[in-house]
Amino acid sequence: MSIPDVERILLGASNDFSPEIAPSTLSAILHAFFRRRSQPLDPDYVSESACANLLTTRPELYTLLERAVKEQDYACLWDCEILSFRDVDLRTRRPYHPTDTSFEQELPVFLKAHQKFISAFARSTVPLDSWTPSSVDMSATATSASGADSFISYLKIPDTSADSPCLALHDVGALINADILHQRLQNIFVPRSHTIFLNTSGSGKTRLVLEGLSQHWGFYIPCASDNSCLGSLDMDHCLGSGISNKRKFRQNAPWDEDSVQHNSWVAQNTFSRILLSRLILLKAFLDELEDKLTLDARHQWLLFQVLTMKLEHGDIFHNLTRKVDRVTQMYADEMFTDLLLDIKARYGDANMNIFCVLDEAQRANDAFRGAFGKQSTALREIASAYEKYDGITLILTGTHIDLGPFRRADFPEYRVCTDTGLFDTPQSQRQYVLRYLPTSLADSPTGQTLISRMWWWLRGRYRFTASFISCLLITQYEKPLHLLDAYISWFTGVDPPHMSKAVLQEQLSRSAFEAVHRFSPFRGSFLSDEPQILFAMHSAMFKIMLSGENHVRFKEQCFRLAAQGVAVLTDHKGEEALVLEPCIVLPLIDPIFRQPGVASAFFPDALASQLHKAPPHHTYPLAFVPTLVQALMKTKKTDKIAHRLCDLFLFPGIAPDWATQSAQLVRITRTAEKRALRATVFQPSFSKIAREHVWATESPEWLQHETNVPFCIASQFSQADLIFVLRLEDNRCLQVALSTLLKNEHVKTSPSDIQVKLLQLAPKNLFKVGQPTTASGAHFDDIPREVAEAGNPPLLRVVSTFPYEVDINEVERDKVPQPIATLNTPLLRECANSFNITDIVKRIVSVMTTPRSGKRKRPSVGDGGGEPERPKTRSMTKKEEEANKAARPRRGVPKEEVPLRKSTRRVPASSSTAKVPTPVRRRKR
Template sequence: MQMNYAQPRSLDGSALLTSTLEFESLAFKLDAIKEQNATRTSIGERDARIAEELTSYMEILNLERWMMNMMIVLHVAEKHQRHSDGFRNPRIELQTVNTQCFRDDLMENAGFQWIFDKFWVSCDEIYGPHFLTDNVEDSEVQDAAAILANIVKVRSEVAPFDPIFLDKAACAVVIDRHPDLIALLRTGKDNGDYTSVEKHGAILRSKAKDNLVDLLTGLRPLLSAFIESANPFNPWTPLPSVKCDPAIHAHIESLDIPAVRIDNPGMPIHGLGRFSNDEKLRNRVDGIFQKGAKTFLVNASGTGKTRLSFEGLCRHWGFYFTLAPDSDDLGANDLGPGILQMHRNYKYGLPAPDSPKFWPALKKNIETIDQRLSQVLLGRLLLFHMFSEIVELLGITEEHKRLWLLFQLRPKLKEQSGLEIDVVDDLQDAIYDLTSIEVGDLIAITFSKLRRIHGANFHLFYVLDQAQVVSDPVKALQREGRQYPILQEIIRAFGAKSRSHESSFVAVGTDIPRDGFVNAPFAGEVRWSSDTGAFDDEGEHRRYVSRFLTPAYAASPSGQMFLKRMWKWARGRHRTTDAILKSLLRDGFVTHHRLLDDYIEITTTYRPADYSDDNEPFRYPNLDAIRVGKLPDITFLNAPLLKSTIQQVLFHYLTGKQQAPLLPADLTALVSHGIACFVDGNMSQIAFNEPLFVIRIAQTFLHAPPERDLYGYPKCRNTPWLESGFAVLTHHRQNVTSRSLAGFLTFYLSRAIQGRSVLSEIFSFHEKEVPEWADQTAKLVTPSLKAYDESSPLLTTATAFSEVELWVDGSDGRGTTPFLLTHGSNPDLLFTLQLAEGKFVRIILRSVVTDTDVKDVLLKEVLGQLEHDYLLSDKGEFFGTAQHKESYCVLRVVASFPARTLMEPISSPLDGSAPVACLNHDAFQPFPGKATPTTRKRRGDLLCSDSEPSAKIPRLDSNSAASSFVELPV
């Protein structure tokens, strides 16, 4: 087959191919080659991988990607067809043929020589020694490997050979990686002198290699003892200082909870592997661990991502890497510190791409990454190979996958002296002294040995936990003029060391931007998932918690109430439930309800009062037992849209006991900050509905987040976000409607009125018609004129007039709320006040979202829509019957935003109609006022601290707020 390449005179894409017809011709030839090789599918896969690897490097040069793909695939495929005895590594083949189409003018580019060299490395890594030795009977390589192994065996006493090359398979690997050895062996065979072979650096031992071999030799008996023990973790028991009943102590021991540390029960690994026994959980794990894919599992912190990773590695061979240790300190410290070490060697702020210094700087950065990642991978491979050799003698079982995971989670082996050594740290210290060539050779050789042990179905899953740490684009890495994240380079580098069908990846994190992987070389293999599940089923949650309680207590009335309260307060993400259970275990189950109350109070500063068990002993909070992890912090959250969204959800909860709607997928920052969670598997639905998190965030909003200086220290007190939230709420106008504005006013007016502010401070009246009662205080009442229970919801919504009637009549329990939010009618909000003198004021309010002041004609039009006789002429119950005419009056209110309502330009509101008023905008600015203190005994703790400056708009009562949060339907 004759190839006809265009001879390029420059790197411009139009010069590489002179016409579209030539491109179509090349595409036709490629299709023909694919059809001819249809029976050789494995070869086709490798050719595609070669093209993909070359593409990733060509992109750096901004070459025409399809051109370089076509050239290399066609060229390699053509040369493959010339062989009747099998296919060879393209590196060996292409080095022996005329490749002027690549080398002529392309070599004149400053960066191409390095990229061409990188391509040879890719050929080695993809086709590699395993391709030649495992799949192809290449007589030349096999003969050379046999000769080399014999030389090492015979001459080992006089030459410093690495003893690893006594193995013929290892020799085949090193020959494939160093093809010049074939020529040296051929010359030596012809001349009878192998001196040049004996001096080749690839087969010589070094002090660094000897130290590594000595270390591994010493570790083998320790690892064998670990495997025989079958469990590296001792059972956890409470500290001796915790005084608990002997029966309780025996119960805790029977739970067999691993002790991550002496004071930390290992809840994340308790019952590891049990997901295989649950069809729902097993399917979730299988959906994440898919062979051949690169899955990105993204959700908020504490949603169970890490546990799913553990369960997947109980069923599949693989490596668990964590980029940042968590509070349980599980996992080896190799990849995380390795990333930090790479940062120290980076050249940040690369020169411009057209600068002659750009390519050397980029080359150094990528070589730094490759070198460090290769060292990390070699350490895991050597340990895994030793582990595999030991369990092979015992007979490999599925349980050994779980045991290999446990070893990775705590890679410490105990010496005879009783001291523990960190195996991974010691290995990395030894590997650090190896050359990059030695590291690469050992990786290839170790992979070859692992394939012989695990057989044809050998496959590795690489789990990268806390991947958000390396998910942001960095200046040190660029492709096609765009920065890309280190995570992309980690996946590429690890994947390139093994066959394409032998490795899969699961990247786990709270925030992995999609756009960082759109142009990745492996973009077509990427899958995104948020399928972590949650404690969203009461029965499932009850069964999980019951597992840790004593059977007698779980069956008792107090135990049943405790299970109900745990669901009420801890539902949602898994870590919340586990954190409370950990606290109970550390406390020795001395108290249940009281410790739950303590935990909630420490977490949110709110003391629940929904249950009290008089049989539990009184005790001060056991602060040693209660440990609260990192909680969402929104004091640095400056995005107005996110603040506005959080506020609207809080208003939704505070004004009525109903579940807030799911949030759209474009608010993923709420998930990244740990405020909300994805509740579906496709990262499209976000929920902000977990009681402890909602109350915690509400506390932050109700407090005044301090302004901070450049160093992050508080500088001064600021206005609470809910107190001054009117502007923040409506910052993004596309989200604001009259209905959402009325919802905010429900919350605002309830606080202003219940704070004993006089009505003239809340509303602005027309100067000619100021009611005589305007300077009185008032309180909210229900539509039936009964006192409002402040622990009840504030708001009822109506979507039809019939629902308004139900609210007015008090039917179906609707009439217990003081506010009614209407839908589709002229007034937006209806409520009633009882004045200090005892009379009642019925208020009908219209909210207007506008950028222009409401005045003159527009104001009269709005007021005309609020004529109560017109509104409810045939349903006059809301405005009272004849016998109550003297005890009430009607007030029409216009509330506009962001523009104001101006009453004065009109000479008279509307003759003969009810008084009118507008919302006093100045009242939204907090200032010292008459906020009435509320006793703890009657209404509970305030979510805002008593040390906060008082404001004319009083603080939220915790009973009404907290009960709204925790009583919501799931």
């Protein structure tokens, strides 16, 4: 070891060392020693006067100092026990006020009163109570066997005094999937790199930070108290009356510059006392440890913090915070510096890092809004109070945190981390569940069925699975399948899926129902205050219904979706949000479909009227899919299509002749030889839709006719929201590219905006979206028997605005040959009224909770998928190919201009005999 400062001091004293300069020489050397040992520079021990007194009382020290100067070697001084001051309470602080003096007198008394208990806990001699079901929870049935009691006792789940077992604390430090979790923890716990750790509620953030704190020295400070009873209440109190009752704090508006500065000063001073109380108790804890370097020492310190509400002395942290709150800020700052240096010295690491985890930080983020100015929040003030202390690294965890105040150039940098993981595979959930099932249950048919059903109903964030595990423990595994049905019904809002309510009420005990109802389900009623998020969930619901996929990925508004609890962030940067949980999706059926009514759910005009900008997640194009299918169906009475194309689409001026025909929705597929194309009518019944059926896909493979699906949700790779194919009465086909625009009181969509959008739908522009794709306009050639009058390739360009409708006659025509139109939305709204809420619920529940068969089923007449086709011979296939080739027009043929007229507003036709307000000519066949 080499200390250059000491070597220079000895060299400077070598020529004229004497008793007169000995005090100043020793003082300079002790300053260097204290810095190297991370000891506070206490003037009572390092000042010249203190060193002169020391040399007088201990003359042997002068001999050592003289020797060090003569030999130019300070080893004898460094090894001197007297000069190490190991058992001395070193401090730079001095009382500045009577309250400081009073605290200095009270603190030793407080620590002495708790010393015996702290010592016993630090040395692991205090047995922790294990959670057991209460006598009230125990079922009156005979199934409450001693085997369940002994298994629950064997688990040794720490008792936090909560009503339910706290699984977040169970086996902390014993990682499942250690490699994956270790990588996550390394990304969160980065020394001297402050981190904001965000994800949705119940995603496992608390468990992860507890795992991290079992491996690192740190503080666990919850900003809000909950039914888990983890941690102290001091920050929760501080964010309430603790600050608002301070004399100089102005809680309510208006706030001028002076009041904002006063509020900031009061808040930071108050918050700093919470950290100081932690540091005082950490030092006392370390003093009692025999080995400070073990993981067990850190684990015990973590338990000491999180179980403080359970321990015999009560919330020791909160009690100490109250005492510390009375000292002056200067004294508090100096005491903090002294203690931090002292702890580093006792630990033997001058670079020791201490993590400070603020859990449930959204509480601080939302507290006293505006009281700290526009660029700050209460959470930002907490961070400012703690950042100034060297060696403290902050981890702020929560469901939502305003990032703006943490991105300012004059503040330390904060990383954002969102990787919590989730139960996204049956294996990951099963591995967790098996820890809490007795072997006799896990290996039984009941246990295997239980695990399977848990995956389909409780997958996703950890809370849904952990809460049900708690229910099993509370009821001592009473009728687990019945209990799961009760839990599913409570959390999803649907009827019990595997048995009737009557059977459930008869078979399950009252205490079991009470156990289920201890846990709060997601309901989503508050989404009415978030129209953009509600629109996103509308979109997710329709994608689930139409695609048959039980998950929806979002790339926009990810943090807001997670903050509202409807999606889980699945990557480490918050760039992807996943909607996949039945316990989230199914409760939203009520606010999205039942409460407003089916028609308003399909066309949420009232919600759209509130928007001030276009939603990134479109609902209207998806709602058009089932309503268009309904509008193009044959009526039962006449077995004919109820509406002509010009009824369904409103054209500028006089509708073209081909548009006066009725049309059917078709799926374009290729024959087995992959050469000839086949148009199959798609005329399903929504009430008979099977789990395997798919009505829409987001895959660009649809353009190559590889998906056998009628609708393509094309917004990811084209300018259109929806693309589909219609076949007219004369068996000719055309593509339809549909796009939607927001138009309301706040968003003034003009005719020129619509013209721009229509131009983007032109074949040469349709797939130019700034990203590589295999899709191109050339694929529009691949449809059988094209409608030549609709351009080359034949394409109907459709723009629809919501909730205000567009008059297509106000839009100036471009020179693109493909025709334009808008949707007759009143007609589609009528079609939406025909859908039954029971069928919608059935479809969503089926997709979310039922496995899809290995091979996707092609709809047929019997299952509501369309018309059967008679087998084709080779000669029939050859004739069809020749007809397709003959019907395909030559490129570059000019199209006749369509005259304009003033208005195309029509009353939706209710039958095939509805009047058409424009003259039309029927072409000869």
